[in-house]
Amino acid sequence: MGLDKLWQVTGDTKYYNYILNWANEMVRPDGSLVYFSGRSMDDMMAGAVIVWAYRYTGEEKFKKAADFIRKSYDSYPRTSDGIFWHGRGTVGQIWVDGVFMGQMFLTKYGYYIGDSKYCFDEAARQLIGMHQHLMKENSGLLYHGWDEDKDAHWANLSTGMSSEVWSEGLGWYALILVETLEIFPKKHPQYQKIVDITRNLMQGLKDNQDVNSGLWYQIVDKGNRFDNWQETSGSGMFIYSMQRAIELGIIQEKEYANCIKRGYIGLLSKVRINKDDGLIDLCDANNGLGIQKDYDAYVTRPRKRNGQEVISSFLWATTIVENKKDRISYVKPSPCETFVCTDYSQGKVFVFEKGEKVWEHDAPLSNDIWVLDNGNLLFTKGNGVLEVTRNNDTIFQYTSQSHVFACQRLTNGNTFVGECESGRLLEVDSNGKIVKDLSILPLGTTNGKKSFMRNARKLENGHYLVAHYGGKRVVEYDENGNIYWEVPVSGGAHSVIRLPNGNTLVAVTDMDKNPRIVEFNSDKNIVWEFSNKDIEGAPLRFLSGMQYIPGMGIVFTNWTGHVKEKVPYIYWVDWNKNIIETFGPCADIESVSSVFIPLKNEKVYH
Structure with a gap:
């Protein structure tokens, strides 16, 4: 989907062809899926590309494949109040990033293919329910996860909550809020509730942005800890989400423009030119981790270079910022030049x-x-x-x-x-x-x-x-x-x-x-x-x-x-x-x- 954004802003068909080739490799001529198992929300996410392929080609095989993924939601396990488990094996657990994985497909299926009432009703239930379970009081932020049974090794025995606000996971949630609101029916009874959640999250991110680097920390709300570090994947997602929220009229540009600018300059500071091939390397990202037991386990995880999460995050952030009419103001200055x-x-x-x-x-x-x-x-x-x-x-x-x-x-x-x-x-x-x-x-x-x-x-x-x-x-x-x-x-x-x-x-x-x-x-x-x-x-x-x-x-x-x-x-x-x-x-x-x-x-x- 990051390559789709590149295609949309550049018009270069090599990106379109790459996405379509992948979709053709995943879907057989009869519409059956090669790898799909439906075992987790992560499996559902790739279905968004199948919807994309149907939208731009009209080929029936892609619709059949998308229909199959949509039906898998009917039997997918949930908490007692209807929130999807992160995976069929993570009994009773909801993870903040899972709502992106699940609703990225579902909302686009509802908008471009059909069954829109179910899809948007479900998306609203998932986004709002995730917020209700994971919100950190008076902060706008969300914890990484919650276990209804309170027996996961990371779960608080009283609340079932995980211990920390994790950058990348919260980034996925920020993305799906604005991606959903872009196509969500404004007359839907839950529309304003999702808008309010988005505004509160943007304010919480603004409040916790590092004043020095412009980035956000691995543990978002503990930037004062000496061993915490600025994390690239989540930062890119936050930058995209803020800019998209401005474009959708959800937050005010005058309040967030400088926040985006500082964040983007900070994001560029994580770019290194690879001496061997002349391409860029992206530093200081997560390794795509599950919920950890405590703060130490999060901040001592090895940092990764060029992981799929940071590459996609960087694509989303760069396409939305560099495609702005005033993008010139976002170009990183060279202090040692003038x-x-x-x-x-x-x-x-x-x-x-x-x-x-x-x-x-x-x-x-x-x-x-x-x-x-x-x-x-x-x-x-x-x-x-x-x-x-x-x-x-x-x-x-x-x-x-x-x-x-x-x-x-x-x-x-x-x-x-x-x-x-x-x-x-x-x-x-x-x-x-x-x-x-x-x-x-x-x-x-x-x-x-x-x-x-x-x-x-x-x-x-x-x-x-x-x-x-x-x-x-x-x-x-x-x-x-x-x-x-x-x-x-x-x-x-x-x-x-x-x-x-x-x-x-x-x-x-x-x-x-x-x-x-x-x-x-x-x-x-x-x-x-x-x-x-x-x-x-x-x-x-x-x-x-x-x-x-x-x-x-x-x-x-x-x-x-x-x-x-x-x-x-x-x-x-x-x-x-x-x-x-x-x-x-x-x-x-x-x-x-x-x-x-x-x-x-x-x-x-x-």
């Missing part, structure tokens, strides 16, 4: 477009740079801050007696400046007047010296997040300069970002011979780290500037000013520690100390 950067060693700032230098400006000891909404560049320059146009006109300037390694344009139009030796956190208006002056030097100290602070940021809550390079710590100060939160960072903290999930990302230098990017939670625990242990050849030297890009990962600089080695200057790394792209060495640059990727309509974490 960027601005500072060269601390050479005393310059640069603009690179499509990998080529197109602009430069003198900036001694520059260590922080931004592209503003108006297209101007804001950057530090040794003892001050400068804003210039691409025509080199000066728009804003601030000069200091201290070294300045941090600057930031605030939402009110003022500019934040971090003065190093003086230990002052300043806010300066557009005329260069200081409107807020906050000292964070330790009591009795008048000179913090050049190592006192590097990168610093004003946060949305009015606090200030400061990397104390020499002090080997990161501190969050409140609006009055009092310490609100701090964490020690051996090796020298250079840059800091407060992530949307509330965690703090720190770029660490080379003081302890372990340059790295570290993510701390609010309890000061390390929840993610990237270092030379994660990269072949140990090329990391001194990690200085960085930017977090939602759905894509982190872009950071590998400053080589201390060692003068020919290693990459800029790395783009996803949250699974895959190196997606690098930049440098480059003849125009000696070293890169800070980088900024211009992003349209995206909140910047830099």
